[in-house]
Amino acid sequence: MAAILSRVRHDTVPTTNSATTEPTWVRWLLIAVTVGFVTLFLVLPLIAIFFKAFEKGLIPYFATFKHNPAYTPTYNPADAVNSILLTLKIAAVAVPLNLVFGLAAAWAITKFQYKGKSLLVTILDLPFAISPVIAGLIFILIFSRTHGWLGRALKGEGLFSRWIQHIDENIISLKIIFAFPGIALATIFVTLPFIARELVPTMQARGRDEEHAALTLGAGGWRTFFTVTLPNVRWALFYGIILCNARAMGEFGAVAVVSGNLRGQTTTVPIFIEMLYHGYGSDVNAFALATLLALLALVTLVLKNIVEWRVAKSREA
Amino acid sequence: MSIRAFNLHKTFGNYKALDDVSIEVPEGRLVSLLGPSGSGKTTVLRILAGLEFPDRNSGGVVEFHGDDVTNVPAGKRGVGFVFQHYALFKHMTVAKNISFGLRAKPRRERPSKEAIDARVKELLELVQLDGLGNRYPSELSGGQRQRVALARAIASQPRVLLLDEPFGALDAKVRKDLRRWLRLFQEEIKITTIFVTHDQEEALELADEVVIMNNARIAQVGPPQEVYDHPASPFVIEFLGNVNRFTSGVGGPSKAKATEGKGVLYVRPHDVDIQLDESPHEYALRSKIQHIFSAGNYARVTLKRLGYEEPFEAEISRARLRELDLKVGATVSVVFRHVRLFADDRFLESDVREDGRLVEVT
CATH class of the missing domain: 2.40.50.100 (RNA polymerase II/Efflux pump adaptor protein, barrel-sandwich hybrid domain)
Structure with missing residues (x-):
């Protein structure tokens, strides 16, 4: 009896269906290659960051951020704290602006039909396709006081100066490049598509029926937006926000071009890490600061997974 | 509330969805818009609801009870609309779905919380879903969702009820039960009702009058028996059952x-x-x-x-x-x-x- 049962089980539960599954060795090879690459390029560097940061113990690690008589770094730790604050401020400007832009763009792309829409969608992806350094240079080209069109025009120089007259002194003296506004602009530029990109597919899949239903039930535009549209896309929106935030805090290339590297003033965390690593501080200091960005990445990944799980759950329902 | 719409034209890009369509529905009647997909029937319904508007300068007019409502927005027409796939608010409970229209009213017209709760309870009984107010739409069957959509549409006592393929997404048995139930329901609350369907059996069984559409135009109008026995064109005779x-x-x-x-x-x-x-x-x-x-x-x-x-x-x-x-x-x-x-x-x-x-x- 037992023999029959085991045979039945053996017959009805095929281990490998050769028609639809690759041979065992191919599967193992593919898995091994993937795991190998992930370990080599993602896991090991992450471990290395923490390893290097804590290599000399806890005191040098914390001395990176706070003055400690036991271990004095070659730079002012207050500058490291300032770079963290600057990064937070930049994210605090870039993320909300992208939130507004992302919602507006996703709405414009999914809810209306008009000519040139596909062109708009393509242009929206530009920051993904363009090198961040070029993105930074664009702003130099526009706003630089020595090279930029607008920057020079504001000083009464160059090709475009004759269109600009009677400008308020405060505007002329406003510093954009090598200052906070320039860093914010560059960051906004590189993070622009993140939220819209996440919202568009969700909004497209939802269609317009629920909003039309709200409309026939007498709800106005704002009410419909806040009680119907927004709750429907909330997880996609949250997902877009955390990705946008991670990029805003971690951006190096575009910011490096417009930053000017004024210590403690225009150095964001990634910029400051690079400065520390190249001799301004020690390796320990550089990696200690890098652990913050690594933690940000880990937190982002965890949140992303939670959101994806929630989205999958709400799709089932 | 009688409905009259005439000279309706509607084009989407190069596609002509309606070509000079006029319909008239006397008060309290149950009328079916019947036609193959792409015939324009849903467009007529959406124009009546105010979700679409007739082409500009085409002379199309929609009248409710003799009042021109052509340019009145959807929310102010007093229309209950039931969507093909129900369009329930998935993140709200059944009770919140049903009370949405009441809660969306301007403050001075809005009923008190108690009055809204009482109305929801009454509606849940009417559509035979007593006690399911705290469920979410995802926890209901297709037929139950359809009835929630119906309750939500009539919660604010609209003057007109419009249904777009109301039984399209249901299986055959539920479909039959629900359409008989809808007939009784409509007779009970005596609301002027128009529903869209591509199913001739459904139209002929349920409606007082059938409006048959084809290629953006009206092919024939009449009571079910009449259009079945005296089809006016080869299209109508072929569309209304085996021939x-x-x-x-x-x-x-x-x-x-x-x-x-x-x-x-x-x-x-x-x-x-x-x-x-x-x-x-x-x-x-x-x-x-x-x-x-x-x-x-x-x-x-x-x-x-x-x-x-x-x-x-x-x-x-x-x-x-x-x-x-x-x-x-x-x-x-x-x-x-x-x-x-x-x-x-x-x-x-x-x-x-x-x-x-x-x-x-x-």
């Missing part, structure tokens, strides 16, 4: 002979009679039985006229089938009880003479 189509070898009474152009003769399968005697009269069609399908209330017999290739179908009672003792391959005589003859899409004749005389269609 045999003959383009040669048969004809209506003699008048057809004189007409020019292409004649087409239609016979419903239940108007085809099969007889065993060699020739009941001169013009009976000698035909050979191809196939007999006898599972169901009626037996369907597929035949071919001698000398012709196109098959046609007869529907006879199972008692009649037994009585005739029909066998596949046997040759029988076929007589039509009632025919419709069209020439160039125009209706010509419908009756068969006493002697069953048929003439050639050229």
